[in-house]
Amino acid sequence: MINYTLKQLYSFEAVVRLKSFTKASKELYITQPAVYMQIQQLIQNIGAELLSTKGKKVSPTHIGKKFYQTCLTVIAKLEQSKADIEQTLNPDSGHLEISVATTTNSFVSRVLAQFKQQYPDMTFHLEVTNRKLLLEKLSNHSSDLVVMGEPPADMSLITQPFMENPLIAIAHPDHPLLKNKKNSIKALSKETLITREQGSGTRITIERILGMKFNSEIEINSNEAIIEAVQAGLGIGFVSKHTVKLELENDIIKQLNIDKFPVMRHWHTVHSNKTELSPIAQRFKAFIIESGQKVFS
Template sequence: MLHLTLRQLKVFEAVARHLSYSRAARELHLTQPAVSMQIKLLEENLGLPLFEQLGKKIFLTEAGREMYRYSKTIAEQLAEAESVFAELKGMERGNLKISVASTANYFATQLLASFRQTHPRVTVNLDVTNREALLGQLEHNQIDLAVMGQPPDGHDLIAESFMENPLVVIAAPDNPLAGQKHIPVSRLADETLIVREAGSGTRSASERFFQTHQIAPRTGLVMNTNEAIKQAVQAGMGLAVVSLHTVSLELETKRLALLDVEFFPIQRYWFVVHRKNKRLSATAQAFKQFLLDEGKAAVTG
């Protein structure tokens, strides 16, 4: 008979997911020796090694792979049970774990503020991250909902659009193109673009657009934040394709210029996303419905 503790399973799941004792320790706010001790106790209870070390890296053994599959299932069932019991108590004191793509952070706080006006006792845990990390959080069932651009196929997700996300071309106010009307899209082939990192939804959408129109602008800089891109464009280092939601303040104060380019804006959408098999708590369901019903008005109103 196995004598396992939930603490041991939680620690094991984190180590197996990261394949790192140190990263698991940071995530769980434990010391690395404490993590190692929990794994050692679990292996002693099972009578089998769960990890093997080759050089400086650790890998799951066959027993480890089996335990990882069970530990994920148990963690998901416990999270579901927690949601069910919270729902039975009512959602006045519910918890909401939500992650948003970094571009969506420009309006996420407005959405949450509007939601909490009618649900003031809900505790919100908000994480702002990049697209790759956000998809990982969904895959590992670490969050209730995500707000992001169109998620890729094949991730077993439910995604529903709630607001437009137009992509526009921006330039420094003194750029020769600023103020011109009906700029041919082919003109961008002569320009240098500042882009987000590979995997970014905005970058992927703009690359598809340029391929469709058979244009290949030069890539001058690759940056992993919208703020860095805006600063670089403002300094005259190139143009950028960004979400209109990220530059409203700079356009209003004329620190950046919106270019009137043919076929722009590229029309995309914001989606509220969760795992297909996830049983949403009453709080998460209420926030999802709020986005679908009132998301656009909460940002623009």
């Protein structure tokens, strides 16, 4: 009979997810030797190696991968049970784990501020990251709610669009293309184009809808850095209009008038269809869907 404790499950899940004993110990607020001891006891109880270590990199074995899925299921049910009890005792409290795309950070923060005013006893952790890590969050169910542009089509998710997200081209105020009333995609393709890293929602959208392939080696993994690069005259960038409202109003950058632009997309709330949202997460999802457009109009 295989026996294991909750401490062992939490330790193993953290080590596999973070690929490190050190990072797991910091997240769990226990020492690294304590994490290592929990894993060793778990291995002895199961009777099989669960981890493979090469240098500082830790990865699960074949059996470890199977057991990791068990850990995710058990931990998710435990956390859900804990949240349900807390919500029953105090329905206006609870904790939210929210992960958002870098391009959504400014308006999600504003929505959270308003939501917090209505529910002052609730707590939240907001992680701002790139698309790749958002997909990992959705895959391992480590976030209650994800806010992103284009949801992946190959995952079992519940998605809800809640506001328009116009994608525009921006340039330095002295850029020669600004003199034209309208610019063609062909003219744009001759310019130095600055974009997000491969795999980002912005890049995927432009390459698919406009049939454009980026003609430079300039890849930047944050909107703020793209805006700064455009301000410096490095090239033409592509960003959500919501993220450059102040810069446009103050003529720090200019919006280019180009065929097929702006490209209209939507922001979405996204979560796994296998996980039931806690009451506070349900309230926040409804809040951002109902008031998001009004807040940022």
